[in-house]
Amino acid sequence: MKLPTVLIVLFLLGCTSAKDFAWNEWWKNTIIYQIYPRSFQDSDDDGVGDLQGITSRLSHFRDINVGCIWISPIFQSPFADFGYDVSDFTAIDPLFGTMEDFEELLATAKNLGIRVILDFVPNHSSDKHMWFNESAESRNYANAYRDYYMWQDPRAGCQLENPEECYPNNWVSVFGGPMWEWNENRQQFYLHQFLKEQPDLNLRNPIVQQNMKDAVAFWMEKGIDGYRLDAIYHSFEVPSLEDEPENPDYVKPINQTQEQYDSLIHTKTTRLPEVHTMLRDWRKTIFEPNSVESQDRYMFMVTEAYDPPEDLVEYYGTDEEAEADFPFNFQLISFLTEENLSGQTVYDLVNPVFVHLPEGRWPNWVVGNHDNFRISDRLGAKYVRAINTLNLLLPGTATTYYGEELGMENIYVSYEDTQDPFAKNNPCCWEEYTRDPERSPMQWDGQEKNAGFSNADETWLPVNENYQDGINVAEQKSDSSSTLNHYATLASMRTTTSAFQTNHLTYAMVDEDIFAFFRFPDEEDASDAVYLVAINFGDGPVTRNFVTAAENNGVDLPETGDIRISTGMDKNDQSADLTDLTLASGEALVIEVEASKLVEPTATLTPTPTPDGASQLGLSALLLVTSLVLFFSVRLF
Numbered sequence: 001m002k003l004p005t006v007l008i009v010l011f012l013l014g015c016t017s018a019k020d021f022a023w024n025e026w027w028k029n030t031i032i033y034q035i036y037p038r039s040f041q042d043s044d045d046d047g048v049g050d051l052q053g054i055t056s057r058l059s060h061f062r063d064i065n066v067g068c069i070w071i072s073p074i075f076q077s078p079f080a081d082f083g084y085d086v087s088d089f090t091a092i093d094p095l096f097g098t099m100e101d102f103e104e105l106l107a108t109a110k111n112l113g114i115r116v117i118l119d120f121v122p123n124h125s126s127d128k129h130m131w132f133n134e135s136a137e138s139r140n141y142a143n144a145y146r147d148y149y150m151w152q153d154p155r156a157g158c159q160l161e162n163p164e165e166c167y168p169n170n171w172v173s174v175f176g177g178p179m180w181e182w183n184e185n186r187q188q189f190y191l192h193q194f195l196k197e198q199p200d201l202n203l204r205n206p207i208v209q210q211n212m213k214d215a216v217a218f219w220m221e222k223g224i225d226g227y228r229l230d231a232i233y234h235s236f237e238v239p240s241l242e243d244e245p246e247n248p249d250y251v252k253p254i255n256q257t258q259e260q261y262d263s264l265i266h267t268k269t270t271r272l273p274e275v276h277t278m279l280r281d282w283r284k285t286i287f288e289p290n291s292v293e294s295q296d297r298y299m300f301m302v303t304e305a306y307d308p309p310e311d312l313v314e315y316y317g318t319d320e321e322a323e324a325d326f327p328f329n330f331q332l333i334s335f336l337t338e339e340n341l342s343g344q345t346v347y348d349l350v351n352p353v354f355v356h357l358p359e360g361r362w363p364n365w366v367v368g369n370h371d372n373f374r375i376s377d378r379l380g381a382k383y384v385r386a387i388n389t390l391n392l393l394l395p396g397t398a399t400t401y402y403g404e405e406l407g408m409e410n411i412y413v414s415y416e417d418t419q420d421p422f423a424k425n426n427p428c429c430w431e432e433y434t435r436d437p438e439r440s441p442m443q444w445d446g447q448e449k450n451a452g453f454s455n456a457d458e459t460w461l462p463v464n465e466n467y468q469d470g471i472n473v474a475e476q477k478s479d480s481s482s483t484l485n486h487y488a489t490l491a492s493m494r495t496t497t498s499a500f501q502t503n504h505l506t507y508a509m510v511d512e513d514i515f516a517f518f519r520f521p522d523e524e525d526a527s528d529a530v531y532l533v534a535i536n537f538g539d540g541p542v543t544r545n546f547v548t549a550a551e552n553n554g555v556d557l558p559e560t561g562d563i564r565i566s567t568g569m570d571k572n573d574q575s576a577d578l579t580d581l582t583l584a585s586g587e588a589l590v591i592e593v594e595a596s597k598l599v600e601p602t603a604t605l606t607p608t609p610t611p612d613g614a615s616q617l618g619l620s621a622l623l624l625v626t627s628l629v630l631f632f633s634v635r636l637f
Ligand code: NOJ
Pocket: 081, 084, 085, 121, 194, 230, 231, 304, 370, 371
């Protein structure tokens, strides 16, 4: 497709109406784009990305219709865990620049209409934080920092020459090895859920709580738009320090050098009710007071917790006591694999999110981050556009990890060159744990040194050589059929079209290959366009009758529709025969249709598997009854 066609499509999208989101709902109608600051853009030629680098690249977000960036930690840090070990919560690390650089980044983003959210790490600090140094100084009551961390005496009567006999209990840290580290000075152990360089803060201490809240408020006063709260369910441990039960499913790897996190079930160190008490308090005492309607400033909160949908909903809080605007939903990162990829698996991961979504709450999707392999390595490069389609067009807020809009791929880093402490700590299984592969520098240009990321001779992680083979922003920008232009077109559609701005969907077809859904506008926008999004997750082409399948799902679908966005960007202006539609492997079609609903509600909780689109006798009637029962018993939205 030639460039004018793209413009026509964008023009058409511009004609459909968008919903009016309230001032405190800006996060519903945008994409959160995660920047890993070490890897985005280097401005001072040291091979590591920085704030001036990010500022110089902000126009990229206008180009791809992204309205919000989340920046992984930029605070002062010795970088044992690359910034997730903070040694001063209210200072910018010199590696990234100065406070003025940050203020300039914020001002530039604001001018461009881009929201900025930061990453806050409440669970732990760095062991180089002044608080930790002071706390380790003595356990004397005169020491104001005495109870800032989780100090414990060794087990009574144990021999300190054999520290393993002395650990207060059997707890194991996330990155491997005991959760306890001996401190000579205090003659005590301290607890660390992650690295020993990341001592856990004692969040039960009201003074620590106040310090953390002050730090959270500090950046809000600078003008940020909210936070991603890191590792939130690790914030508290049971005071009794009881052992954790062993995991019966755990298989000890050969050559394992130390205890592994998965060997235990974390009933005593994660998901304690105190986590929610803290979030409710933070919402009420920091996030709400710093949200000011007259300044169009609403403080958004998203939490990180790898929980199934039924447990995750707790992070929304209650109507009376709100917590996060949403907890990150990792279903599609954690459970969709190259081996199980199918329309049915996608349905099995998507549907529970809607089943458990509390009334009036907003869903969200995450398909990549700095802790997981890239889409192309988890599922295969040919599915990147399909996953971007799913991420951007399912109901709710989408989160995109930098580079996924280009289809960036993992890099290989040998064990000797590995930077990630999680991998270094677990030599037995480092290839499984390493997070270096997905953290390689952003690929801006096919001609420039280091893909335009840095002028340094060596970058902190190698640049993927495929930047010279079309995986870079500059080339993809000028190619109307590129992954980047596909992404930008989807992103434009989701922000300008009312059907993509609701929190409900209707399934159209689910089978081994196909996952297809309708997006209907809300009732008040009923005259706006309806869309059918059909994706083939199978490994070969398939042909389906979507009209029969739609009918089975309570939707009257005409025989033809207008393709608005195709993954190859080559069918964007074509008409589609919906009774006989062929989709290539990895192909996703966004089709405008004149569909109407036969039954209410439209959120069909049980899909109608329609292998080969075959009509299933009696299924429509069953569906009608099920829908009516559901309508009166569970109002989801
Ligand atoms: C979760 C972060 O995403 C991860 O990168 C980090 O290592 C841990 N929290 C510890 O802060």
